[in-house]
Amino acid sequence: MASEMSLHHYGKPLVCTYSGGKDSDVMLELFRRSGIPFEVHNSHTTADAPQTVRHIRETFYRMELEGIPCEIQMPTYKGERTSMWKLIPKKLMPPTKFVRYCCEVLKENSVKNRYIATGVRWSESTKRKSRGEFEKIGKTRKDVENFSTVMLLEDNTSKRRMTELCMQKNTMVVNPIIDWTYTEIWEFIRSEGIEVCDLYDCGYDRVGCIGCPMAGKKRYREFADFPAYKKLYLHAFDRMLKERTRRGKESTWSSAEEVFLWWMEDNNIPGQLSIEDFPEVMP
């Protein structure tokens, strides 16, 4: 139905948005089997792990051999190419759970005036039964008139619906696997032999941006596995502090390291030594 509506209203095929994660791989496989015309789109976040970027490129290569149009879109901000590391100094603060400006710029800004499909799924909640089947998404309260919560397209909450409308971007959204459980996703992947990102074999249960504030304490492992990304964040925080000073903004942080600890919700004092720094005294 979404495909028919896309062809009818937009005059173009449905867009399968693809992040390189397992849910995207399942959705892409359903698209392949459906027989509908579709395009695949990935927003390059600049903070994805190398394994995720490689998986996206390999998947797109296979899709294009099947004649399916695929696009990897580089992010822009105010008309210029951008990245997570450029955005942080511009926004004067690190992205947080509550201020996810990065998602808005790096992931959500790309497909406009189209009917798109996302791989979001409901989190376990009984609240999902309490709302209707159709929902509006937007950035401001005005955008989502008569709807009390503002969300981003990436959000996996119980408030998501099978079919949605983004007022800001004139975009319609269908979430075909919204009611799939975690177990159903993995059973489908295993039984159908679907290739997924290598990171899942390394014990990761999500493969989004390294250091995503939504990942909470899981970021400690991410930065242990990908120390170069920690350096990129520290450099970005350093440039952010300089930019704050240049613009006359007060800061409670005195160094990039302090910003990093605050951002990681780590209560240690900067420079404090950890017992792990002295393996010779470890039992």
Ligand code: SF4
């Ligand atoms: S997934 Fe996380 S880190 Fe990546 S753009 Fe979205 S909020 Fe930011």
